[in-house]
Amino acid sequence: MKVLSAEQLSGADKETIRKQNITSEELMERAATLVFNEINQRLQGAPIPIKIFCGIGNNGGDGLVIARHLIQHGYHVTVYVVNYSDKRSEDFLANYEKLKVITNDWPHLIKEEDHFPEINTGDFVIDAMFGIGLNRPIEGWVAKLVKLINNSQAFILAVDMPSGLFSDKTPGKKAAVIEANYTLSFQSPKLVFFLPETMDYIGDLQVLDIGLDREYISKLISETFLIGKQEAVSLYIPRKKNSHKGDYGKVLIVGGSYGKIGSVLLTATAALKTGTGLCSLYIPECGYDIIQTGLPEAMLMTDTDKKMLTTYPKDFDADVVCFGMGVGTDEKSVQALKELLQANNDPVVIDADGLNILSNNKEFLKMLPKNSVLTPHPGELKRLIGAWEDDFQKLEKVKKFSKKYNVILVVKGAHTFTIDREYIYINDSGNPGMATAGSGDVLSGIITSLIGQGYEPVNAAVFGVYLHGLSGDITAEEIGYESLLAGDIARNMGKAVKALFERESMESK
Numbered sequence: 001m002k003v004l005s006a007e008q009l010s011g012a013d014k015e016t017i018r019k020q021n022i023t024s025e026e027l028m029e030r031a032a033t034l035v036f037n038e039i040n041q042r043l044q045g046a047p048i049p050i051k052i053f054c055g056i057g058n059n060g061g062d063g064l065v066i067a068r069h070l071i072q073h074g075y076h077v078t079v080y081v082v083n084y085s086d087k088r089s090e091d092f093l094a095n096y097e098k099l100k101v102i103t104n105d106w107p108h109l110i111k112e113e114d115h116f117p118e119i120n121t122g123d124f125v126i127d128a129m130f131g132i133g134l135n136r137p138i139e140g141w142v143a144k145l146v147k148l149i150n151n152s153q154a155f156i157l158a159v160d161m162p163s164g165l166f167s168d169k170t171p172g173k174k175a176a177v178i179e180a181n182y183t184l185s186f187q188s189p190k191l192v193f194f195l196p197e198t199m200d201y202i203g204d205l206q207v208l209d210i211g212l213d214r215e216y217i218s219k220l221i222s223e224t225f226l227i228g229k230q231e232a233v234s235l236y237i238p239r240k241k242n243s244h245k246g247d248y249g250k251v252l253i254v255g256g257s258y259g260k261i262g263s264v265l266l267t268a269t270a271a272l273k274t275g276t277g278l279c280s281l282y283i284p285e286c287g288y289d290i291i292q293t294g295l296p297e298a299m300l301m302t303d304t305d306k307k308m309l310t311t312y313p314k315d316f317d318a319d320v321v322c323f324g325m326g327v328g329t330d331e332k333s334v335q336a337l338k339e340l341l342q343a344n345n346d347p348v349v350i351d352a353d354g355l356n357i358l359s360n361n362k363e364f365l366k367m368l369p370k371n372s373v374l375t376p377h378p379g380e381l382k383r384l385i386g387a388w389e390d391d392f393q394k395l396e397k398v399k400k401f402s403k404k405y406n407v408i409l410v411v412k413g414a415h416t417f418t419i420d421r422e423y424i425y426i427n428d429s430g431n432p433g434m435a436t437a438g439s440g441d442v443l444s445g446i447i448t449s450l451i452g453q454g455y456e457p458v459n460a461a462v463f464g465v466y467l468h469g470l471s472g473d474i475t476a477e478e479i480g481y482e483s484l485l486a487g488d489i490a491r492n493m494g495k496a497v498k499a500l501f502e503r504e505s506m507e508s509k
């Protein structure tokens, strides 16, 4: 799904009005009615106090439409107009008049702190103060109102986006932003919904298709995509009936050191569980028995050093090499990575200490084969690209790095971002149970495996990240977040691939 900017959404809005020959008020009616339907479906007429806070622009207009439908369906509604300005939009005014026709209980005007209502724990608050039109931080008494709503413990539903969030920049740590429990957003999710600094404001997210012109949207050039099940399925390459193990990649995993052999074991298990035909490992000698016992399907070569990697098997012919998990950053192991980069022209996957070695030896970056995949967590990323001021600047820095070195970065987080030059792919699978030791080692194994099976590196990264999250979701469904182990993610890969093609799970994400 394309993640559109505020400008693109406004353009689609205008084009839809023109092509469908409707008024903007009709479009507002359509969008806000969908919000009403969602609320009605969940509340089922429950007599709980609903407090709707409307701004004076079109987001506020949506709030008025929602209010009208709720009142007409017998809900207990109080409407507040947060009168931060006198420049009411036309569609706001039209719906203000319509509301007056159906109720004697006119909206309460809030113009200062003295007008604030009481908000209680059991209230259902609808935030329709600001949407994509916010162009400066919320200040003064409006900011105080936002804090009052946040502190109320009421359930908060945000219309289009939580008020106080910008669609193209972060609001700053002290800014007044609605902390929603649920966000119903129109047509396209916004990039800020997925950034570490702002994702917590969103709560659960649902995107409503408000029927903006499909042709116009399909022609819009977007550089940002949300990857859900549908997108992931489209990347899948089916296995051929007439095939053998050589068709599914000869993978080489290079890593491990004394005390950290488990990491390569996880990576190799994940690679094989993702479908790798032949999996070999190159590890320090101390890991020999561990790997042979733990993963009899794998083949093994050992370094002459007992405890750490010192070299790279230059003559070994692999389709794809993965380097870094559990390696450490000893000078001798730096040499091993250097040898790998000198010997290899095909894309490689670099993770963990492999990334730290790159950060400590920036001259290696130019040696990375084109379209190699780097999989940093935030700490590793900072060492690689330097610190950033906010998440938007981080994205710009990562794009620049990706272009400069011709590599793909998998920036791991609650929503993992795969960045390929100017393109951003935001992952929508996964859960907090996956924040556990070895989870990243498994991800590297999955991506490496897919590259070995013939996926383009960027597709391997995007699809691999999605499958990793899906396997984590399936595992968490079975055993909960707390006891989820990285090894479980690897072992459940088969279930994840199968789930891609199951009907009911197609609808869930």
Ligand SMILES: NC(=O)C1=CN([C@@H]2O[C@H](COP(=O)(O)OP(=O)(O)OC[C@H]3O[C@@H](n4cnc5c(N)ncnc54)[C@H](O)[C@@H]3O)[C@@H](O)[C@H]2O)[C@H](O)CC1
Residues within 6 Å of the ligand: 009, 010, 013, 027, 028, 031, 032, 055, 056, 057, 058, 059, 060, 061, 062, 084, 085, 089, 129, 130, 131, 132, 133, 134, 135, 136, 137, 138, 139, 159, 160, 161, 186, 187
């Ligand atoms: N495009 C669509 O898909 C549809 C969008 N709808 C809804 O419309 C809003 C956007 O409405 P807009 O009038 O452009 O902006 P807002 O209501 O978000 O803001 C109102 C207005 O306020 C001014 N302003 C901005 N920042 C501040 C501030 N800090 N303090 C005071 N005033 C401020 C600014 O001039 C804004 O224009 C969208 O989110 C949807 O909810 C349609 O209803 C359906 C189609």
Ligand SMILES: [K+]
Residues within 6 Å of the ligand: 059, 127, 128, 129, 130, 131, 158, 159, 160, 161, 162, 163
């Ligand atoms: K809002």
